[in-house]
Amino acid sequence: MTTIARDIILPADWRDFWALTKPRVMSLVVFTALCGLLAAPGDIHPVIGFTAILCIAVGAGASGALNQWYEFDIDAKMARTAERPLPARRMDRQAALHFGIGLSGFSVVTMGMAVNWLSAGLLAFSIFFYAVVYTIWLKRFTPQNIVIGGAAGAFPPVIGWAAVTGDVTMLPVLLFAIIFLWTPPHFWALALFMKADYAAAGVPMLPVVSGRKVTRNQIFAYSFPMAAAAVAPYALGMTSWVYGAVAAVLSVVFLVLAFAVWRNQSTDAGDMKPEKRLFSYSILYLFLLFATFAGDRMLMV
């Protein structure tokens, strides 16, 4: 513990700074960015490629730190987030803000000087989008928060691509679309069985504002354009049939699980197995889809 009986915050442990960066979210960001980088046509020096991925990871960590700096009050009200460094009072808020701003500046400037300024600009915009547009503006005010905010998480493969090619073409836009359309079913599945937490914190997630039925309808509805975006790279001739087949199978499984969510009538979080199953599968789905995509493109290119 960093707080003593007198409730004065002592200098934070380094592990708390690490926790501010949301390492688990960062791992997904690094993975999708790496896939974008590997799938792009052209060569990149391994050191520059490593620097690009490092900057994207640091930028994602910066976004996480700024998010936790701003949301310390609602994090304290949710069981899932109450043990984070700021709500648990293990760290001074100001330190979290400085840490987030410092990491943001470092990642963007290093990306610009070492890789290229297009990827640096995209990285800066994605940090701004997550920290300001999503965290400060959308999250507390609209149930569409994660629909629009999902764009922030969709940028990494585009940045990875831009790091190699110096431009943004149709294929990275499709990768963006896949993550953008994947985000609502993924987070709404979580929000369904964590509804009580979000309601207690006053976060207007869709299940809190519009109810479970509407949320389940939306999850199922979003799964179709997501599946279409997933197979689009093959349909447009940008990958081989191997990716097309894998994307089709993974997406059909996703649709089946989303259908089970749509049919579920349960209002008790304990009976929400379809929602929990979809949430877990959605993470696996994205990993497998992007891994196959990157492998396929590397063989093609």
Added chain:
Amino acid sequence: MTMPDNRPYTPEETQLIRKRQAARSKILAVLLIGMCVLFFGITVAKIGFW
């Protein structure tokens, strides 16, 4: 050392602070060395030596 309200730290608090400062200094040293290596690598890669 004193608290922000000028009360002295207890011996346990002082010990904890010293331990954390030492750990943070070590991490910072590793990060700085890593950054030097990275920037050296970037420079060499940009020059086209490798």
